[in-house]
Amino acid sequence: MTERRNTRQHDAIRATIETAGRPLSIDEIHRASKAVVPTLGVRTVYRAVRRLEEAGEIARVIVPGQTDRYETATAASHHHHHFHCLVCDRVFDVDGCPGRLAAMVPEGFVLQHHEITLSGRCDACA
Ligand SMILES: [Zn+2]
Ligand SMILES: [Zn+2]
Incomplete structure (x- = not known):
């Protein structure tokens, strides 16, 4: 594989994640990037995503019981939560945060971090 082809694939993958407006799975990144680079293989997507994550350009979104999703580091730097459509x-992305979560932890515990994933049906599936 030539370096130029590598760069083109990498750029397509990065652009897919940057323009999605929501966290994407490897499969979703693969499908969308293939529209730009039809020969793109899923293993190349895995490699590129790992490199982008190591470079701090994208961040992993953990959805309990689901495959990991990825969003831009810029999106990740703004505190927000996620909604998973079961359909x-x-x-x-979900804006806002219920806050006041420190009140939920037992006496003497110190809350440092939280993840909230809502689930249900999105507007297209409701
Ligand atoms: Zn929050
Ligand atoms: Zn849906």
């Missing part, structure tokens, strides 16, 4: 399996 189409897409993950969306």
Whole structure:
């Protein structure tokens, strides 16, 4: 594989994640990037995603019981939560935070971090 082809694939994968507006799975990144680079293989997507994650350009979104999703580091730097559609399996960003979660932890515990994933049906599936 030539370096130029590598770069083109890598750029397509990065652009897919940057323009999605929501966290994407490897499969979703693969499908969308293939529209730009039809020969793109899923293993190349895995490699590129790992490199982008190591470079701090994208961040992993953990959805309990689901495959990992990925969002831009810029999106990840703004505190937000996620909604998982149980029908189409897409993950969306949710603005805002219930806050006041420190009140839930037992006496003497110190809350440092939280993840909230809502689930249900998205507007397209409701
Ligand atoms: Zn849906
Ligand atoms: Zn929060």
